[in-house]
Amino acid sequence: MTPTAVRPYTRRISPIERGYLNAAATGTPQLIQMVIEGEGALDADALRRAARAATLASPGLAVRRRGALWRAGGTAPGVVELPGGTGTDHPFFHRDLPVVTGPVCELGLIPGERPRLVVRASHVVTDGRGLRAWIGDLFRALRGEEPEGCPDTVDDGHFRAAAGDVPPAPGAARLTGLPAILGRGPASGRPLWLSRRVPAGPSGVTARAAAALSRHLAGDTGRLIVPVDLRRHDPAVRSTANLTSRLVLDLRRDDSWKRVHGALVRALLAKAEVAALEGDFLRGNPFANSLDEARGLDGTRFPCTAIVSDHGEVDPGAYSTPAFRCTSFRTLPMLVPYAEMFLSACRTGGTTELTLACRDRPGARDAAGSLLTDIAEALDPRRGGPGGPPKDVPA
Structure with a gap:
């Protein structure tokens, strides 16, 4: 028996998202940036593996714009290792995330006595609740747990x-x-x-x-x-x-x-x-x-x-691992x-x-x-x- 093909993740660009596309066209980057700070350490390679696992469960964070649709198939969000003490004047916090070529999401890891993980995503394709769900799966994968996933493709x-x-x-x-x-x-x-x-x-x-x-x-x-x-x-x-x-x-x-x-x-x-x-x-x-x-x-x-x-x-427990304890969470x-x-x-x-x-x-x-x-x-x-x-x- 031939196995049933799994349909690639595809969803229609909604009217809400078109509004954000128009705002982005004015030259103002439409980005969600979430900053998790804590005690301990986060490993960049482990983050990359966890990002792949989280994105398999929630492919909406690896989409590209194709006409009137979002289609999955892009690479999982990458991890940028930044120098300790990096502040928000760094170009990393200000560059846009293009929805046609991707990526639409990326991670920044800032080491130090209180390491920070910065998760950036295009607000055109996700919102605060959606991105927090993906980050939750990122940390589940880091803890060796199964991601819960967000596979639904409904719009407004x-x-x-x-x-x-x-x-x-x-x-x-x-x-x-x-x-x-x-x-x-x-x-x-x-x-x-x-x-x-x-x-x-x-x-x-x-x-x-x-x-x-x-x-x-x-x-x-x-x-x-x-x-x-x-x-x-x-x-x-x-x-x-x-x-x-x-x-x-x-x-x-x-x-x-x-x-x-x-x-x-x-x-x-x-x-x-x-x-x-x-x-x-x-x-x-x-x-x-x-x-x-x-x-x-x-x-x-x-x-x-x-x-x-x-x-x-x-x-904070949702964004912690055995080696890292989240102590604060905020957005930019x-x-x-x-x-x-x-x-x-x-x-x-x-x-x-x-x-x-x-x-x-x-x-x-x-x-x-x-x-x-x-x-x-x-x-x-x-x-x-x-x-x-x-x-x-x-x-």
Whole structure:
């Protein structure tokens, strides 16, 4: 009996992913970068073997663009060995990952007293949940365990159906630009990353951060984007694809975190992130309807004040081996053409890691530092208490 041929991993490029392709076409790299720091040692050759095993189980991290499809068949993510002490000014953190030629994912290993593993992937082909699933399998392979795998090839259309009845979204109105608050003048083209470690792990991180941000607005209003994982509508799906939609929330100067939290909860209950998928990306996008419009944003005004992404609780045991113990996990957010800044939060035990990305230009570092201090204080009102003040950490 002839064995049945296994169909190569192939999936359709979704409307969400086309939006990221358009953003990448403006010259702004669309990347997810996750940094795992710990104690002990990680071996580069063992990482290469583990990356192959993880990618066999989750082939979406070795795809290439072929017309309207993603097709697997590329090599597993490689491992770049970087010198000890390498910082985020190194070119490794800033080079793009081309989705036509690949690779769409790579690893950077930085040795030292507290070694770091950097996992970089194109946000065009994956999102935070998808990449964390692949990293989880990477560490399972390092521990000698079987990867769980993410073989599913569904796109956002699957979750529109899985979500059931969804109230229609209001008609998309063009969002006017809001005055920039983090510096002025020409930007370098690279993101400026500032990180802060907060000795607290409160609930409502997104709303608390947004309320702190509202005190820095240049006018009476601001605008927030909150990424939402569509997998919540069908938790059985195991996919590394970019399955993240967005909620758009208005901010008011000196806003209350409880009001923002209430608005966020109501939007989630209404499945507003699913309703947002119904609009045509080019004609219904409230931020920019063409590449020329996106490129025309000169940095003095932005349709979106901030993107805030809370990655939630991270289990350090999932990213540990007998020879390496994960002690912290954080991300390096990307620049988005229509958003002034991007804040990410990750919680490990009673600690929250914050990283803010913005354009590197005159005045930005001081303004962003002041903003990040206020956000950290909003997450840890005991500042100066038993946990001590929020701590700056190298980006």
